[in-house]
Amino acid sequence: MVLSEPCERINQIRKEIQKGDTKKALLEFINLVEFVKDAPLRDKLITLIARFENNSEDERIALITQENSQSIINQINNSALGYANDFENKYCKSSNKNEQKNPGNLSDYPDLIGFKKELEEITSFLKNGIRWVVLHGHGGVGKTRIAIQVAKDIRNEFDDGIWLIELDKIKTAEQVPWAISKTLAIKETSDDSADEQLFQFLSTKKMLLILDNLEHITGAADFIKTLLQRCRTIQLIVTSRKLIRSNLGWAQNYFINSLEFPYPTPKDKPMPPAEWIKETLELERLSQYDAVKLFIHTARRIDQKFDLSTENAAAIAEICYRLEGLALAVELAAANVNRFDSPLKLLQNLSLNDFDREPGNGRQKTMSATIEWSYRLLTTGEKQLFRFLSVFKGGFTESSALKISEKTELILKNVKDMLDSLVENNLISKDKKQGRTRYRMHNLIKEFAYKRLIEHKEQGMLLKRHTECYLAQVEAAEKVITSSHQNDSLQVLEEEHANLRTALEWSLSYKGKEEFALRIAGSLFWFWNLQSHFSEGRMYVEKALQARNSLTAARAKALYCAGGLAFLQGDMTTSNRHLTESESIWRSLNPSPEHQRGLAFTLVILSQVKVDQGESMEGLTQIKESELIFENLNDSWGLALALNDHGNVLRSKGEYQAALHYYNRGLGLWKELQDPWGLPLTLSNIGFVASLMQDYKESQRCLNEALEYQRNVADNWGLAETLKCLGDVEIHLGQYQNARENYCESMKLNRVTGRKQLLVACLEGLCIVAHALQETEQAALLFVTTDFLRDSIGLFKNLTDNALNEKYESARKNYTGAAALRPAETRTRKTLEEITDYALSFGKEV
Structure with a gap:
């Protein structure tokens, strides 16, 4: 089949849809049918055309003229775009497998230098049915990068993708399923535990997971065994500094050695000076060593003209020899090449006492010595900032680095320049996604920096600053989330998830700072709610409530959070207990705007709990009071939420017309706010009530409008619910295919x-x-x-x-x-x- 013509038609279809000309788009689809040999896809196209043909004459005229038919047009256009994508993926993409896109999160990683033999052997294990490969070896040897490269090389073997799960951000085996679920975007529900939900999701998936940095998590191996027994079509690569023993027949341990580096022969000679290497090794032969290749590659990031030459070959060879081919050590050394006149001067600066040993006799010491050497090259201020940064988990921003450096004059005025210097020296890395820049520190380097932090007796001060930094961030974010700008704030908090855990854990463990834990947990309700981190949120907020019992606003807000999360998980008894106590505390405090707002939010959820428990009249009283408070505070977002839930209370009583009155009032406010979460929430409720009133055309219109918003903000949770409701309505309308x-x-x-x-x-x-x-x-x-x-x-x-x-x-x-x-x-x-x-x-x- 000649692909150019149908693929051109696909582009034309998109243009017609964007212009709103549904009739032309459908005519183009009719012309496509003859090109489609794939039966399921052909049936999709025929179904699409039939949907147009089966409408009544009036509806077809409306489609063509686009008058009073927006919901029908939107529905067909959405389907048309989906079918266009299916067709393009099937017939218009390159047949080269390496060019096809696969699910996963490894697209941003560059190709690996070296380790050809290791890559081939690990790949062979996976292709021959080994389901659990453990890559173990010294820190900094390159285990993670090898695992990623293997996964990229065989990505087409896994229909459901290859995924890197970073475990350095968690501490316990119980958190491993959370980490996997978060990476795979599995939303938590009230039906099952995180483990069971993960097993259900993965039970039929053909997927490769990389569990990175497992060595510090006690008991994780038992979870992995259960995971592989329950999910028979997934495979794992695990990286660890320690050997992980298993009696499973489909598990394989594999030791990762260092990069191949220049080594003297015979091996019983003393360590050769640079002159010996110069006389023994030819330039061309030297350039084939993987450690030398990595040194040159890293140096070129600093100086694009850098290359191996007769003048520097001997020095580079000895550097790689002294560093024993450890990938991270070689990168750290090469990153400092611009500090010296030549690689020879760099070599001379390396401490002979630290590196003068036979390779293989102390690689971890070699790695530590290399980091120590890089650290000594920093300025006093850079050293201090480097130590400070070790308190972060999962990365950090320039703003966060600035906040933890407050009152430190050596750093404060030059944070950006110092961060750039640390990046140039390979001590931290820099990444930019969705317009936001984040920095990260390799685990081994972070361990070194944290030890220096303790040696300088800065640990307590920095952990306190870190906690205060994220307390301020979550309290500010909560105000933004309960507005029309929630999406960016939610994403930012998701990126800081590991730091939020660290702040909570420190405030829970540090005597006298339990109030911080209450404040952080209370402010994270909407984050845990909208990101579906229900169980994790409940665990932390319950710990915070147990750590400190006080009649304060912080406790009232934390109780609201605990009650709200329990409600979302269907635990109405616990929810009622926490929310009732929260209400009592709010009422006992002075009636400041902040306290009144907290009371109003508590009453909103409490009203829904009362309805579920059959106490509709009490729920109605509570939701009315919350409305009045929000009105007095001129809080449009809170009022819109209360009006929506007032409609829910009335709907549960069968008072549909009254429910619509409150839903429509709330919808008006959501529209004024242009809120991407609240609009579809209330539109869906209006559509549901219209369906209960058997006004199916109106219900279909509202639900389709809600779908548009939910698709734009990727609200899969709400989208799934709305699609189900729309299916119900279409049954009543006899639109069974839809x-x-x-x-x-x-x-x-x-x-x-x-x-x-x-x-x-x-x-x-x-x-x-x-x-x-x-x-x-x-x-x-x-x-x-x-x-x-x-x-x-x-x-x-x-x-x-x-x-x-x-x-x-x-x-x-x-x-x-x-x-x-x-x-x-x-x-x-x-x-x-x-x-x-x-x-x-x-x-x-x-």
Whole structure:
């Protein structure tokens, strides 16, 4: 097939969609069908065209004229763009596997220098079925970079991607599943533990995970064994300074030696002087040593004209020899080449006492000596800043470095220049993503710097400054998050996640600073909530509450946080207890605006808890009071949230018209604020109530509008819920193909969010679709699968739409006979992934 014409048509389709000309876009799709030989994709295109053709004449005219038809146009345009991407990925991309994009987070890493033999052997292990490869060796030898290069080389073997999981930011084995889930963007739910949710997600994934820096986590090996036993199609590369023993047949330890470096022969001679190397090694031969290649590569980052020559070859060879080919040590030395007139002068500056030993007899000492040597080359101020930076976890910003350096005059005026100097000397690295610059320090270098911090008796002062820095940041961020600018703040806090943990742990362990822990935890509620870090948040806030019992605003806010997180995890008893105590403390304090705002937020969640516990009238009283407080404070964001939840209370009482009144008031405020989270939240609620009132066209309009916002802000949690609701509405409208697509998209998103109740709801909708389309065998399978999942999670009834529930039960009666269900029962899926895969395959068959 000649690809140029259809690929040009894809570009034309995008242009027509962007211009809003749906008719032309669909005509282009019709022209594409003849080029498509892939049956599933061909069926997608035909389905898209049919969706246009099957509309009524009035709807088709509306589509063409684009009058009063925005929701239909948006729906078809969204599908059209998705199908355009599918087509382009299938037919318009290069057939070269190395050029295809794969899921994962390793795209920014440069190719590795050296270790050819090691790369080949490790790759062979993985390709031959070894599922757990442990790379162990001295710090600074290059274990992480080798693991990354192996993963990049075989990325096409893993359909679900290759992922680097950085474990240096965590301390306990219990945090390992959190670290993996965070990297894979698995949102936590109330249904399962973090471990179980991770196992469910990975159970059918073809994926390679790199668990980096495992040596300090006691008990992590036991978790890894369970992970590999539960998830049979994933493979692991683990890096560790220590050997990890395992009796599993599909595990392999592999020792990483240093880079190949110039070595005297015979080996029993004393360490050769530079002159001996000069006489023995030819220039061309010397340039083939991996350690020499790395030295030259690093030096060229400082001086682009730097090269190996007859004048510097002997010195470079001896430097690599003295540093025993340790990758990090070679990079540190080469990064300082500009401080000296020549590599020979650099060599002479290296301490002979520190490096005068036979290679292999003390590599960790060699690495430490190299870092010590680099440290001694710094100015007094640079040394001090270098030590200070060791308190950060997971990186830091220039602003944070400045804040912890307050009252330190040697640093304060020159932080940026000093950071640049440390980057040039390879003591820290610099990275820029999404317009934000962050710095990082290699773990081995950080350990050295932290020891110097302790030696200078600066540790306590710096940890206090670090905690104060992040306390100020989270308190400021909370105010921004509860506004229309939350996305950037949430992302910034996510980047600082490891530092937030460090600040919490220090304030919990340092006597007299427990109030800091309460303040930090209380201010992190919206971060833990919107980023779905429920269990972690509850653990820290409960510790903070136990550490200090006081009638203060900090405790009231921490109780609000604990109660809110418990509510989100469905623990209504704990939520009610914490929120009730929070309310009591807020009322006992002076009625300052800050205290009143805290009370109002507490009452918002408490009202929802009361509704869940069957106390709707009390919940109504509480939500009304919160509204009044927000109005008096002129707090539009809080008021919009309260109005939304007032609608929820009234909806639970069946007072739909009254609920719409409050939802619409809240929606007006969200629009004024242009809030990307609040707008779709309330729009979805309006759409749901319209559906309950059987105004399905209005419901469809609102839900489609909510989808647009949720897609723009990548709100997968809310998006999955809205897609499910939209599928329900489309069943009522008889738009079964549309319903099927939306249920399937919701379930795909639910692979990450893992909400079993939502999956049951989507499966129930697909049961109705299969029955309506007379796909009897698939319907039987879906009904049995749905019943199995519902029973396994103890869910008696899921559909809250009574009209939809009637359709479900009516259809279910056709599949209750033993004869109808017997073949289906033998094929019932057992895991969430198997259930989702089957449901999605049905979606493709329809």
